[in-house]
Amino acid sequence: MTRRVEIIGGGPAGLYAARLLRLKDPRIEVVVHERMEGSAQTFGFGVGLTESTMRNLESADPETADLVRRASYVGHSLELKGRADTVTLHGARNLAIGRARLLDILGDAAAAVGVELRTGVSAGVASTDADVVVAADGVRSATREKYAAEFGVRAALGRSRFVWCGADFAVDSAFFSAVEQGDSMFVAHAYPYAVDRSTFLIEIDDVTWRSSGLDELDASVPWGETDHASVALLERAFASELRGGPLLTNRTRWSRFTNLTLDRWSVGNIVLLGDAAHTAHYTLGSGTKLALEDAIALADALTGEASVPEALTAYEQTRRPPVERFKKLAHRSQAWWDSYRVRASWSAEQLAVSYMTRSGNLSLADYAAEQPESARRALASLGGQAPARLDDLESWVLARPVRDPGLTLPARVVSRRALNAATAVHELTWTDSEIWGDAADAALGLLGGTSGPPILLTGPSDPDAIAARIDMSERLRLQSGRPVGVALPERQRSLAATAIAAGRADFVVTR
Numbered sequence: 001m002t003r004r005v006e007i008i009g010g011g012p013a014g015l016y017a018a019r020l021l022r023l024k025d026p027r028i029e030v031v032v033h034e035r036m037e038g039s040a041q042t043f044g045f046g047v048g049l050t051e052s053t054m055r056n057l058e059s060a061d062p063e064t065a066d067l068v069r070r071a072s073y074v075g076h077s078l079e080l081k082g083r084a085d086t087v088t089l090h091g092a093r094n095l096a097i098g099r100a101r102l103l104d105i106l107g108d109a110a111a112a113v114g115v116e117l118r119t120g121v122s123a124g125v126a127s128t129d130a131d132v133v134v135a136a137d138g139v140r141s142a143t144r145e146k147y148a149a150e151f152g153v154r155a156a157l158g159r160s161r162f163v164w165c166g167a168d169f170a171v172d173s174a175f176f177s178a179v180e181q182g183d184s185m186f187v188a189h190a191y192p193y194a195v196d197r198s199t200f201l202i203e204i205d206d207v208t209w210r211s212s213g214l215d216e217l218d219a220s221v222p223w224g225e226t227d228h229a230s231v232a233l234l235e236r237a238f239a240s241e242l243r244g245g246p247l248l249t250n251r252t253r254w255s256r257f258t259n260l261t262l263d264r265w266s267v268g269n270i271v272l273l274g275d276a277a278h279t280a281h282y283t284l285g286s287g288t289k290l291a292l293e294d295a296i297a298l299a300d301a302l303t304g305e306a307s308v309p310e311a312l313t314a315y316e317q318t319r320r321p322p323v324e325r326f327k328k329l330a331h332r333s334q335a336w337w338d339s340y341r342v343r344a345s346w347s348a349e350q351l352a353v354s355y356m357t358r359s360g361n362l363s364l365a366d367y368a369a370e371q372p373e374s375a376r377r378a379l380a381s382l383g384g385q386a387p388a389r390l391d392d393l394e395s396w397v398l399a400r401p402v403r404d405p406g407l408t409l410p411a412r413v414v415s416r417r418a419l420n421a422a423t424a425v426h427e428l429t430w431t432d433s434e435i436w437g438d439a440a441d442a443a444l445g446l447l448g449g450t451s452g453p454p455i456l457l458t459g460p461s462d463p464d465a466i467a468a469r470i471d472m473s474e475r476l477r478l479q480s481g482r483p484v485g486v487a488l489p490e491r492q493r494s495l496a497a498t499a500i501a502a503g504r505a506d507f508v509v510t511r
Contacts, residue, residue, distance in 0.1 A: 003029065005302070006130040008123050008143055010034025012047075013274030013291035014136035015106035015115075020060060020299035022113040028303070031116045031130075033123035044099040044250065045166040045200075046073075046193025048285035053292060054095065060296045064109045071105060072097040073170070073193050080355060081177040082348030087374050088173070089352060094285065096193035102288070125270055132308055133270045134298070136291075139258050141276035151272070152263025157256040158281070159338045159436060161209055165200040165231065166248035171241075176355075178344055179237045183211040185341055186237045189283070200247060201282070202234055204254075205341055218254050227253040257281055257334065261327075265320070266312040273298060278323050280330035283337050284359065290326065294319055328433075328464070329359040332471060335436060342478045346503075349378035354502040360467055364498040368393055379501060382412075394497035402507055407454045407483040412500050413493070413508045419485070425456040431465045435472045443472075450481030456509060458487040466495070474504035485509055 005021055007014040010032050018030045049072070057065035072095035080087050111117055125133050125143055135143035144151055167190075174191035185208055189201040209215050217229040226249045235247050260279040265272045274291030297318045305311035336358040343351060352374055356367045368375035368390050375393070376386040382400040387393060402409035407423055419425065426447065432439050447455065455476055457469040469486050477484040485507040488496050496508040 003027070004130045005030050005132045005134060006123070006128045007032045007134040007136055007273075008125075009136035009138060009141075009273075009276070010036070010103070010107065010117065010119065011136060011138060011274065011291070012102060012106055012288050013295050014134065015103065015110045016061075016064075016292050017134060017136065017273060017295035017298050018115040019064065019106065019110040019113055020295060021302060022110070022115055023061060024299055024303040026114065029116075030110075030114075031118060032110065033121060034117070034119045035122045036119065044164055045248070046096045046191065046197065047099050047102065047288040048094045048096050048191070049292075050094050050285070050289055053289045056293055056296060060299075061109075064105065067105045067109070068097060068102065069095065071101050073195070076171070076192055077173045078191075079173045079175040080348055080352050081175055082346065082351055083178075083344070085348040087348040087352040087371070089356065090370055096191055096199070098193050098197060099288075101194075131269060132302060132312075134273050135270060135276050136273040137276055139260065139275040139279055141272065143270065144262075144272055144276050147267050147270065150267040151265070154261045156259045158259060158334060159256075160203045160205055161214075161254040161256055162201060162203045162282075163227075163230070163234070163252050163254055164250070165202065165234070165252055166250075167198040167200055167242055168196060168245060168248060169198065169243065170195055171198045175241075177238075177241060178340065180344070181212075181237060184208040185344065186234065187337070187340055188238055188241060190241065197248075200238070200242075202238075203337060203340075205338065207341070209254075214254065221253060224251060225253070226251055230254065259331070259334075265316045269308055269312075271298065271312050271315065278327065280323070280327045281334035281337075283333045284326070284330045286326060286330055290323060293322075328467075329361050331433065332359045332467065335471060338436060339475070339478075342475075343503075347378070349374050350381065350503065353378045354504075357498050357502045363494050364397065364501045365390065365394055365494060375501075382500070394494055397497040397501050398493065398508070400500075402483065404483045404506065407506070409507055412506070413496055413510060416487075416509050416511065419456070419507075419509055424453045425485075426453050427456045427458060429459050430457045430469045430472045431459050433464065433468045433471070435468065435475050440472060440475065444476065444479060447476070447480050447482070452482060454483040454485065454506075455480065456485050456487065461489050466492070470495075470499050470504050473499070474502075477503065477506060483507065487511060 014032055018032050021028050021030050074095050078089045135141055170192035171190050178187045187203045192198045221227045231247050265277045273294050280286040298315045301311040301315035305314050356362055379386040387396050398413045399411050457473050459465045459469050473484045473486045483506040486505050487509045490510040499505040
Protein backbone atom coordinates (compact mmCIF):
# COMPACT_ATOMS: atom_id res chain seq x y z
CA MET A 1 0.00 0.00 0.00
CA THR A 2 1.18 3.53 -0.83
CA ARG A 3 2.01 5.40 2.40
CA ARG A 4 4.15 8.33 1.30
CA VAL A 5 4.21 10.22 -2.00
CA GLU A 6 6.67 12.99 -2.76
CA ILE A 7 5.98 15.25 -5.72
CA ILE A 8 8.73 17.24 -7.42
CA GLY A 9 7.20 20.33 -8.96
CA GLY A 10 4.45 22.59 -7.67
CA GLY A 11 2.74 23.35 -10.98
CA PRO A 12 -0.90 22.52 -11.74
CA ALA A 13 -0.21 18.80 -12.23
CA GLY A 14 1.74 18.33 -8.99
CA LEU A 15 -0.59 20.36 -6.79
CA TYR A 16 -3.75 18.80 -8.14
CA ALA A 17 -2.39 15.25 -7.88
CA ALA A 18 -1.41 15.97 -4.27
CA ARG A 19 -4.88 17.16 -3.32
CA LEU A 20 -6.63 14.27 -5.03
CA LEU A 21 -4.41 11.71 -3.31
CA ARG A 22 -5.29 13.11 0.09
CA LEU A 23 -8.97 13.36 -0.77
CA LYS A 24 -9.07 9.75 -1.87
CA ASP A 25 -6.97 8.38 0.99
CA PRO A 26 -6.16 10.70 3.93
CA ARG A 27 -3.75 8.07 5.27
CA ILE A 28 -1.28 8.87 2.48
CA GLU A 29 1.41 11.38 3.42
CA VAL A 30 1.95 13.77 0.50
CA VAL A 31 4.77 16.30 0.17
CA VAL A 32 5.16 18.75 -2.74
CA HIS A 33 8.59 20.25 -3.43
CA GLU A 34 8.67 23.48 -5.48
CA ARG A 35 11.92 25.32 -6.15
CA MET A 36 10.21 28.72 -6.55
CA GLU A 37 8.92 30.65 -3.56
CA GLY A 38 5.35 31.09 -4.76
CA SER A 39 2.92 31.67 -7.59
CA ALA A 40 4.15 35.26 -8.07
CA GLN A 41 7.35 33.85 -9.57
CA THR A 42 5.58 31.52 -11.98
CA PHE A 43 6.32 31.66 -15.67
CA GLY A 44 3.53 32.58 -18.07
CA PHE A 45 0.28 34.48 -18.12
CA GLY A 46 -3.12 32.93 -18.84
CA VAL A 47 -3.92 29.28 -19.54
CA GLY A 48 -6.97 27.81 -21.23
CA LEU A 49 -9.21 24.98 -20.02
CA THR A 50 -11.84 23.26 -22.15
CA GLU A 51 -15.32 22.43 -20.94
CA SER A 52 -14.52 18.73 -21.26
CA THR A 53 -11.61 19.20 -18.85
CA MET A 54 -13.82 21.15 -16.48
CA ARG A 55 -16.32 18.28 -16.46
CA ASN A 56 -13.48 15.94 -15.52
CA LEU A 57 -12.45 18.27 -12.69
CA GLU A 58 -16.03 18.53 -11.47
CA SER A 59 -16.31 14.74 -11.36
CA ALA A 60 -13.01 14.30 -9.52
CA ASP A 61 -13.22 17.27 -7.13
CA PRO A 62 -16.33 19.50 -7.35
CA GLU A 63 -15.09 21.99 -4.75
CA THR A 64 -11.86 22.83 -6.55
CA ALA A 65 -13.56 22.81 -9.94
CA ASP A 66 -16.03 25.40 -8.68
CA LEU A 67 -13.21 27.64 -7.44
CA VAL A 68 -11.42 27.38 -10.78
CA ARG A 69 -14.58 28.11 -12.74
CA ARG A 70 -15.46 31.15 -10.63
CA ALA A 71 -11.95 32.57 -11.04
CA SER A 72 -11.90 32.04 -14.82
CA TYR A 73 -12.68 34.48 -17.60
CA VAL A 74 -15.42 33.55 -20.08
CA GLY A 75 -17.69 35.24 -22.57
CA HIS A 76 -15.39 36.23 -25.42
CA SER A 77 -15.57 35.25 -29.07
CA LEU A 78 -12.71 34.05 -31.31
CA GLU A 79 -11.69 35.93 -34.44
CA LEU A 80 -9.31 35.10 -37.27
CA LYS A 81 -8.00 38.24 -38.92
CA GLY A 82 -6.91 37.98 -42.54
CA ARG A 83 -5.16 40.67 -44.56
CA ALA A 84 -8.40 42.36 -45.55
CA ASP A 85 -11.22 40.80 -43.53
CA THR A 86 -12.08 39.03 -40.30
CA VAL A 87 -14.10 35.90 -39.50
CA THR A 88 -15.67 35.30 -36.10
CA LEU A 89 -15.24 31.58 -35.64
CA HIS A 90 -17.42 30.83 -32.63
CA GLY A 91 -18.49 32.06 -29.23
CA ALA A 92 -16.64 31.30 -26.04
CA ARG A 93 -16.31 27.61 -25.22
CA ASN A 94 -13.18 27.57 -23.19
CA LEU A 95 -12.28 29.19 -19.92
CA ALA A 96 -9.08 31.12 -19.35
CA ILE A 97 -7.43 31.73 -16.00
CA GLY A 98 -4.20 33.36 -14.92
CA ARG A 99 -1.56 30.74 -14.26
CA ALA A 100 -0.60 32.37 -10.96
CA ARG A 101 -4.26 32.46 -9.88
CA LEU A 102 -4.69 28.80 -10.79
CA LEU A 103 -1.62 27.88 -8.74
CA ASP A 104 -2.96 29.81 -5.75
CA ILE A 105 -6.27 27.93 -5.94
CA LEU A 106 -4.63 24.53 -6.31
CA GLY A 107 -2.01 25.24 -3.65
CA ASP A 108 -4.62 26.35 -1.11
CA ALA A 109 -6.79 23.35 -2.00
CA ALA A 110 -3.87 20.98 -1.47
CA ALA A 111 -2.90 22.55 1.86
CA ALA A 112 -6.52 22.38 3.04
CA VAL A 113 -6.44 18.57 2.92
CA GLY A 114 -3.09 18.22 4.64
CA VAL A 115 -0.57 18.27 1.81
CA GLU A 116 2.82 19.53 2.97
CA LEU A 117 4.09 22.25 0.60
CA ARG A 118 7.82 22.95 0.63
CA THR A 119 8.72 25.96 -1.50
CA GLY A 120 11.98 27.65 -2.33
CA VAL A 121 14.02 24.44 -2.30
CA SER A 122 15.10 22.06 -5.01
CA ALA A 123 14.48 18.36 -4.50
CA GLY A 124 15.68 15.31 -6.37
CA VAL A 125 14.94 11.62 -6.44
CA ALA A 126 18.05 10.82 -4.42
CA SER A 127 16.84 12.90 -1.48
CA THR A 128 13.65 10.95 -0.81
CA ASP A 129 12.68 7.51 0.49
CA ALA A 130 9.00 7.84 -0.50
CA ASP A 131 6.98 4.90 -1.78
CA VAL A 132 6.30 6.89 -4.95
CA VAL A 133 8.15 9.86 -6.43
CA VAL A 134 6.08 11.91 -8.87
CA ALA A 135 8.12 14.09 -11.22
CA ALA A 136 5.86 16.97 -12.22
CA ASP A 137 8.77 19.28 -12.98
CA GLY A 138 7.79 20.32 -16.48
CA VAL A 139 9.13 20.03 -19.98
CA ARG A 140 12.71 20.56 -18.75
CA SER A 141 12.30 17.91 -16.08
CA ALA A 142 15.61 17.21 -14.34
CA THR A 143 14.18 13.91 -13.11
CA ARG A 144 13.35 12.75 -16.62
CA GLU A 145 16.73 13.81 -17.95
CA LYS A 146 18.56 11.99 -15.16
CA TYR A 147 16.89 8.73 -16.24
CA ALA A 148 16.53 9.57 -19.93
CA ALA A 149 17.80 6.21 -21.14
CA GLU A 150 15.43 4.28 -18.86
CA PHE A 151 12.43 6.39 -19.92
CA GLY A 152 13.37 6.17 -23.60
CA VAL A 153 13.27 9.92 -24.18
CA ARG A 154 13.05 11.39 -27.67
CA ALA A 155 12.81 15.15 -28.13
CA ALA A 156 12.64 17.36 -31.21
CA LEU A 157 12.37 21.14 -31.45
CA GLY A 158 9.64 22.78 -33.49
CA ARG A 159 10.39 24.95 -36.51
CA SER A 160 8.84 28.22 -35.28
CA ARG A 161 9.94 30.42 -32.40
CA PHE A 162 7.55 31.96 -29.92
CA VAL A 163 7.34 34.25 -26.90
CA TRP A 164 4.74 34.43 -24.12
CA CYS A 165 3.73 37.98 -23.26
CA GLY A 166 0.74 39.70 -21.74
CA ALA A 167 -1.25 42.93 -21.89
CA ASP A 168 -2.79 44.99 -19.10
CA PHE A 169 -6.32 44.89 -20.52
CA ALA A 170 -8.79 42.24 -21.62
CA VAL A 171 -9.01 42.05 -25.41
CA ASP A 172 -12.59 42.22 -26.65
CA SER A 173 -12.22 38.90 -28.42
CA ALA A 174 -9.63 36.17 -28.57
CA PHE A 175 -7.96 36.53 -31.95
CA PHE A 176 -5.30 35.39 -34.36
CA SER A 177 -3.63 38.16 -36.34
CA ALA A 178 -0.58 38.42 -38.59
CA VAL A 179 1.47 41.59 -39.07
CA GLU A 180 3.78 41.77 -42.09
CA GLN A 181 6.76 44.11 -42.32
CA GLY A 182 8.83 43.50 -45.43
CA ASP A 183 9.99 39.89 -45.30
CA SER A 184 9.02 39.57 -41.65
CA MET A 185 5.73 38.14 -40.41
CA PHE A 186 4.62 38.16 -36.78
CA VAL A 187 1.60 36.06 -35.79
CA ALA A 188 -0.21 36.80 -32.52
CA HIS A 189 -2.51 34.48 -30.58
CA ALA A 190 -4.29 36.65 -27.99
CA TYR A 191 -7.02 35.93 -25.47
CA PRO A 192 -8.35 37.50 -22.25
CA TYR A 193 -7.87 35.66 -18.96
CA ALA A 194 -9.00 38.33 -16.46
CA VAL A 195 -10.92 41.60 -16.56
CA ASP A 196 -7.61 43.46 -16.84
CA ARG A 197 -5.27 40.93 -18.45
CA SER A 198 -4.69 39.15 -21.76
CA THR A 199 -2.17 36.65 -23.01
CA PHE A 200 -0.26 37.60 -26.17
CA LEU A 201 1.66 34.64 -27.63
CA ILE A 202 3.63 35.68 -30.69
CA GLU A 203 5.18 33.32 -33.25
CA ILE A 204 7.75 33.84 -35.98
CA ASP A 205 9.34 31.61 -38.62
CA ASP A 206 13.00 31.34 -39.62
CA VAL A 207 12.64 34.01 -42.31
CA THR A 208 11.43 36.53 -39.72
CA TRP A 209 14.01 35.40 -37.18
CA ARG A 210 16.76 36.49 -39.53
CA SER A 211 15.17 39.35 -41.49
CA SER A 212 14.15 41.25 -38.33
CA GLY A 213 17.49 40.75 -36.62
CA LEU A 214 15.85 38.87 -33.77
CA ASP A 215 18.57 36.24 -33.90
CA GLU A 216 21.16 38.87 -32.97
CA LEU A 217 18.97 40.42 -30.28
CA ASP A 218 18.36 37.05 -28.66
CA ALA A 219 22.04 36.15 -28.69
CA SER A 220 22.89 39.23 -26.64
CA VAL A 221 20.51 38.44 -23.74
CA PRO A 222 21.80 36.41 -20.76
CA TRP A 223 19.97 33.18 -19.98
CA GLY A 224 16.89 33.59 -17.81
CA GLU A 225 16.38 37.30 -18.58
CA THR A 226 13.73 39.04 -20.65
CA ASP A 227 14.69 40.00 -24.21
CA HIS A 228 13.56 43.62 -23.92
CA ALA A 229 14.79 44.62 -27.39
CA SER A 230 12.68 41.92 -29.05
CA VAL A 231 9.70 42.91 -26.92
CA ALA A 232 10.07 46.55 -28.02
CA LEU A 233 10.09 45.44 -31.67
CA LEU A 234 6.92 43.41 -31.10
CA GLU A 235 5.24 46.34 -29.32
CA ARG A 236 5.78 48.42 -32.45
CA ALA A 237 4.50 45.66 -34.72
CA PHE A 238 1.32 45.13 -32.69
CA ALA A 239 0.78 48.73 -31.55
CA SER A 240 -2.81 48.72 -32.84
CA GLU A 241 -3.75 45.44 -31.13
CA LEU A 242 -2.04 46.63 -27.92
CA ARG A 243 -3.93 49.95 -28.00
CA GLY A 244 -0.60 51.73 -27.88
CA GLY A 245 0.33 50.11 -24.59
CA PRO A 246 3.20 47.81 -23.58
CA LEU A 247 3.58 44.07 -23.61
CA LEU A 248 3.87 42.57 -20.15
CA THR A 249 6.86 40.30 -19.69
CA ASN A 250 8.00 37.52 -17.39
CA ARG A 251 11.39 36.11 -18.36
CA THR A 252 10.14 36.62 -21.90
CA ARG A 253 12.41 35.44 -24.67
CA TRP A 254 12.25 33.35 -27.80
CA SER A 255 11.79 29.59 -27.48
CA ARG A 256 11.15 26.64 -29.76
CA PHE A 257 8.52 24.13 -28.76
CA THR A 258 9.81 20.78 -27.53
CA ASN A 259 7.99 17.81 -29.03
CA LEU A 260 8.54 15.14 -26.41
CA THR A 261 7.90 11.39 -26.66
CA LEU A 262 8.78 8.69 -24.12
CA ASP A 263 8.78 4.92 -24.34
CA ARG A 264 7.55 4.67 -20.75
CA TRP A 265 6.35 7.07 -18.09
CA SER A 266 7.65 5.28 -14.99
CA VAL A 267 10.89 3.68 -13.86
CA GLY A 268 10.80 1.79 -10.57
CA ASN A 269 8.84 3.96 -8.16
CA ILE A 270 9.41 7.16 -10.19
CA VAL A 271 6.54 8.35 -12.38
CA LEU A 272 6.26 11.35 -14.69
CA LEU A 273 3.28 13.68 -14.84
CA GLY A 274 2.18 16.38 -17.29
CA ASP A 275 4.80 18.07 -19.46
CA ALA A 276 7.50 15.96 -17.86
CA ALA A 277 5.94 12.93 -19.57
CA HIS A 278 4.60 14.35 -22.83
CA THR A 279 4.00 17.57 -24.72
CA ALA A 280 1.31 18.65 -27.16
CA HIS A 281 1.53 21.93 -29.04
CA TYR A 282 0.05 25.00 -27.37
CA THR A 283 -2.08 25.89 -30.42
CA LEU A 284 -4.61 23.37 -29.14
CA GLY A 285 -4.43 24.85 -25.64
CA SER A 286 -3.41 21.51 -24.27
CA GLY A 287 -0.65 21.64 -21.66
CA THR A 288 -2.61 22.42 -18.50
CA LYS A 289 -5.58 20.36 -19.68
CA LEU A 290 -3.47 17.23 -20.12
CA ALA A 291 -1.60 17.82 -16.86
CA LEU A 292 -4.78 18.03 -14.77
CA GLU A 293 -6.26 14.97 -16.44
CA ASP A 294 -3.00 13.10 -15.79
CA ALA A 295 -3.30 14.02 -12.11
CA ILE A 296 -6.80 12.57 -11.92
CA ALA A 297 -5.71 9.29 -13.48
CA LEU A 298 -2.59 8.97 -11.31
CA ALA A 299 -4.50 9.60 -8.09
CA ASP A 300 -7.11 7.03 -9.11
CA ALA A 301 -4.43 4.46 -9.86
CA LEU A 302 -2.36 4.99 -6.72
CA THR A 303 -5.42 4.68 -4.48
CA GLY A 304 -7.13 1.95 -6.46
CA GLU A 305 -4.44 -0.63 -7.20
CA ALA A 306 -2.89 -3.12 -4.80
CA SER A 307 0.76 -2.21 -5.43
CA VAL A 308 2.86 0.63 -6.75
CA PRO A 309 3.95 -1.24 -9.93
CA GLU A 310 0.33 -2.11 -10.70
CA ALA A 311 -0.74 1.48 -10.07
CA LEU A 312 1.90 3.00 -12.33
CA THR A 313 1.08 0.51 -15.08
CA ALA A 314 -2.64 1.28 -14.77
CA TYR A 315 -1.97 5.02 -14.86
CA GLU A 316 -0.02 4.82 -18.10
CA GLN A 317 -2.48 2.40 -19.70
CA THR A 318 -5.29 4.80 -18.90
CA ARG A 319 -3.64 8.02 -19.99
CA ARG A 320 -1.34 7.15 -22.87
CA PRO A 321 -4.06 6.43 -25.51
CA PRO A 322 -5.90 9.77 -25.12
CA VAL A 323 -2.61 11.66 -24.79
CA GLU A 324 -1.19 10.07 -27.94
CA ARG A 325 -4.37 10.88 -29.84
CA PHE A 326 -4.23 14.47 -28.66
CA LYS A 327 -0.55 14.74 -29.56
CA LYS A 328 -1.31 13.71 -33.14
CA LEU A 329 -3.98 16.39 -33.41
CA ALA A 330 -1.65 18.95 -31.87
CA HIS A 331 1.22 17.96 -34.18
CA ARG A 332 -0.92 18.71 -37.23
CA SER A 333 -1.97 22.01 -35.69
CA GLN A 334 1.68 22.85 -35.03
CA ALA A 335 2.58 22.13 -38.67
CA TRP A 336 -0.27 24.40 -39.83
CA TRP A 337 0.97 27.33 -37.75
CA ASP A 338 4.61 26.65 -38.64
CA SER A 339 3.65 27.13 -42.29
CA TYR A 340 1.22 30.02 -41.86
CA ARG A 341 3.22 32.20 -44.24
CA VAL A 342 2.24 30.11 -47.30
CA ARG A 343 -1.47 30.80 -46.63
CA ALA A 344 -1.18 34.43 -45.54
CA SER A 345 -2.63 35.76 -48.81
CA TRP A 346 -5.88 33.80 -48.43
CA SER A 347 -9.14 35.43 -47.51
CA ALA A 348 -10.19 35.17 -43.88
CA GLU A 349 -13.00 32.81 -44.93
CA GLN A 350 -10.57 30.42 -46.65
CA LEU A 351 -8.15 30.64 -43.73
CA ALA A 352 -10.97 29.84 -41.32
CA VAL A 353 -11.96 26.62 -43.10
CA SER A 354 -8.33 25.54 -43.23
CA TYR A 355 -7.70 26.51 -39.61
CA MET A 356 -10.77 24.83 -38.14
CA THR A 357 -10.07 21.55 -39.96
CA ARG A 358 -6.26 21.63 -39.59
CA SER A 359 -5.90 18.85 -37.02
CA GLY A 360 -8.43 16.47 -38.58
CA ASN A 361 -10.76 16.68 -35.61
CA LEU A 362 -13.46 18.66 -37.44
CA SER A 363 -14.85 18.17 -40.95
CA LEU A 364 -16.18 20.67 -43.45
CA ALA A 365 -19.70 19.66 -42.41
CA ASP A 366 -18.87 20.34 -38.74
CA TYR A 367 -17.54 23.79 -39.57
CA ALA A 368 -20.38 24.67 -41.94
CA ALA A 369 -22.98 23.68 -39.35
CA GLU A 370 -21.70 26.47 -37.11
CA GLN A 371 -20.53 28.98 -39.71
CA PRO A 372 -22.72 28.37 -42.78
CA GLU A 373 -22.33 31.73 -44.49
CA SER A 374 -18.59 31.93 -43.92
CA ALA A 375 -18.19 28.37 -45.26
CA ARG A 376 -20.22 29.16 -48.39
CA ARG A 377 -18.12 32.27 -49.10
CA ALA A 378 -14.93 30.26 -48.70
CA LEU A 379 -16.18 27.64 -51.17
CA ALA A 380 -16.69 30.25 -53.87
CA SER A 381 -13.11 29.55 -54.93
CA LEU A 382 -14.29 26.18 -56.26
CA GLY A 383 -16.65 27.89 -58.73
CA GLY A 384 -20.40 28.29 -58.58
CA GLN A 385 -22.65 28.99 -55.63
CA ALA A 386 -22.61 26.56 -52.72
CA PRO A 387 -26.02 25.07 -51.87
CA ALA A 388 -28.16 26.49 -49.09
CA ARG A 389 -28.79 23.03 -47.63
CA LEU A 390 -25.87 21.91 -45.51
CA ASP A 391 -26.76 18.27 -46.19
CA ASP A 392 -25.76 18.81 -49.82
CA LEU A 393 -22.52 20.67 -49.18
CA GLU A 394 -20.02 17.82 -49.25
CA SER A 395 -21.54 16.29 -52.38
CA TRP A 396 -21.46 19.72 -54.03
CA VAL A 397 -17.76 20.11 -53.24
CA LEU A 398 -16.89 16.70 -54.65
CA ALA A 399 -18.89 17.40 -57.82
CA ARG A 400 -17.01 20.62 -58.67
CA PRO A 401 -14.99 20.28 -61.88
CA VAL A 402 -11.24 20.77 -61.96
CA ARG A 403 -10.25 23.39 -64.51
CA ASP A 404 -6.55 23.99 -64.10
CA PRO A 405 -4.03 24.70 -66.87
CA GLY A 406 -2.39 21.42 -65.95
CA LEU A 407 -5.50 19.31 -65.39
CA THR A 408 -9.15 19.10 -66.40
CA LEU A 409 -11.50 16.71 -64.59
CA PRO A 410 -15.32 16.51 -64.54
CA ALA A 411 -15.38 16.31 -60.72
CA ARG A 412 -13.10 16.54 -57.70
CA VAL A 413 -13.42 12.84 -56.90
CA VAL A 414 -12.60 10.40 -59.68
CA SER A 415 -11.59 6.79 -60.14
CA ARG A 416 -8.02 5.88 -60.94
CA ARG A 417 -9.12 4.75 -64.39
CA ALA A 418 -10.73 8.13 -65.09
CA LEU A 419 -7.63 9.97 -63.93
CA ASN A 420 -5.35 7.86 -66.11
CA ALA A 421 -7.61 8.55 -69.07
CA ALA A 422 -7.37 12.29 -68.46
CA THR A 423 -3.66 12.71 -67.81
CA ALA A 424 -0.34 11.20 -66.83
CA VAL A 425 0.55 11.73 -63.17
CA HIS A 426 3.62 11.80 -61.00
CA GLU A 427 2.79 9.25 -58.30
CA LEU A 428 4.38 9.54 -54.86
CA THR A 429 3.84 7.15 -51.96
CA TRP A 430 3.88 9.11 -48.71
CA THR A 431 3.49 8.08 -45.03
CA ASP A 432 5.70 10.52 -43.08
CA SER A 433 3.84 12.91 -40.74
CA GLU A 434 6.84 15.29 -40.81
CA ILE A 435 5.67 17.09 -43.93
CA TRP A 436 8.07 20.01 -43.35
CA GLY A 437 11.06 17.79 -42.54
CA ASP A 438 14.12 16.81 -44.58
CA ALA A 439 12.41 13.93 -46.41
CA ALA A 440 9.56 16.19 -47.49
CA ASP A 441 12.02 18.89 -48.59
CA ALA A 442 13.80 16.29 -50.70
CA ALA A 443 10.56 15.04 -52.25
CA LEU A 444 9.59 18.57 -53.22
CA GLY A 445 13.03 19.17 -54.71
CA LEU A 446 12.81 16.05 -56.87
CA LEU A 447 9.57 17.18 -58.51
CA GLY A 448 11.52 19.59 -60.67
CA GLY A 449 9.38 22.69 -60.73
CA THR A 450 5.92 23.64 -61.95
CA SER A 451 6.04 22.23 -65.48
CA GLY A 452 5.53 18.56 -64.68
CA PRO A 453 2.34 16.48 -64.58
CA PRO A 454 -0.18 16.55 -61.72
CA ILE A 455 0.94 14.81 -58.53
CA LEU A 456 -0.92 11.92 -56.90
CA LEU A 457 -0.08 10.91 -53.33
CA THR A 458 -0.79 7.30 -52.42
CA GLY A 459 -0.17 5.03 -49.45
CA PRO A 460 -1.78 2.78 -46.85
CA SER A 461 -5.35 3.25 -45.64
CA ASP A 462 -4.72 3.58 -41.90
CA PRO A 463 -5.70 6.94 -40.38
CA ASP A 464 -2.15 8.14 -39.67
CA ALA A 465 -0.99 7.43 -43.24
CA ILE A 466 -4.05 9.14 -44.70
CA ALA A 467 -3.49 12.22 -42.52
CA ALA A 468 0.18 12.36 -43.54
CA ARG A 469 -0.52 12.33 -47.26
CA ILE A 470 -3.32 14.88 -47.00
CA ASP A 471 -0.98 17.23 -45.17
CA MET A 472 1.83 16.55 -47.65
CA SER A 473 -0.62 17.19 -50.47
CA GLU A 474 -1.30 20.64 -49.04
CA ARG A 475 2.39 21.46 -48.91
CA LEU A 476 2.97 20.27 -52.49
CA ARG A 477 -0.10 22.11 -53.71
CA LEU A 478 1.02 25.36 -52.13
CA GLN A 479 4.67 25.13 -53.14
CA SER A 480 4.95 23.06 -56.33
CA GLY A 481 2.47 25.06 -58.41
CA ARG A 482 1.02 21.82 -59.82
CA PRO A 483 -2.37 20.17 -59.24
CA VAL A 484 -2.14 17.64 -56.40
CA GLY A 485 -4.48 14.81 -55.48
CA VAL A 486 -4.65 12.14 -52.81
CA ALA A 487 -5.78 8.54 -52.96
CA LEU A 488 -8.47 7.80 -50.36
CA PRO A 489 -10.78 4.88 -49.67
CA GLU A 490 -14.17 5.46 -51.27
CA ARG A 491 -15.86 5.51 -47.88
CA GLN A 492 -13.90 8.63 -46.87
CA ARG A 493 -16.11 11.09 -48.75
CA SER A 494 -16.36 13.52 -45.84
CA LEU A 495 -12.58 13.55 -45.46
CA ALA A 496 -12.21 14.07 -49.21
CA ALA A 497 -14.61 17.02 -49.24
CA THR A 498 -12.86 18.60 -46.26
CA ALA A 499 -9.42 18.27 -47.87
CA ILE A 500 -10.63 19.93 -51.07
CA ALA A 501 -12.60 22.69 -49.32
CA ALA A 502 -9.62 23.53 -47.09
CA GLY A 503 -7.17 23.73 -49.99
CA ARG A 504 -5.25 20.59 -49.09
CA ALA A 505 -5.94 18.81 -52.37
CA ASP A 506 -7.23 19.58 -55.87
CA PHE A 507 -8.77 16.17 -56.40
CA VAL A 508 -9.26 12.78 -54.75
CA VAL A 509 -8.83 9.37 -56.33
CA THR A 510 -10.86 6.50 -54.96
CA ARG A 511 -9.50 2.98 -55.12
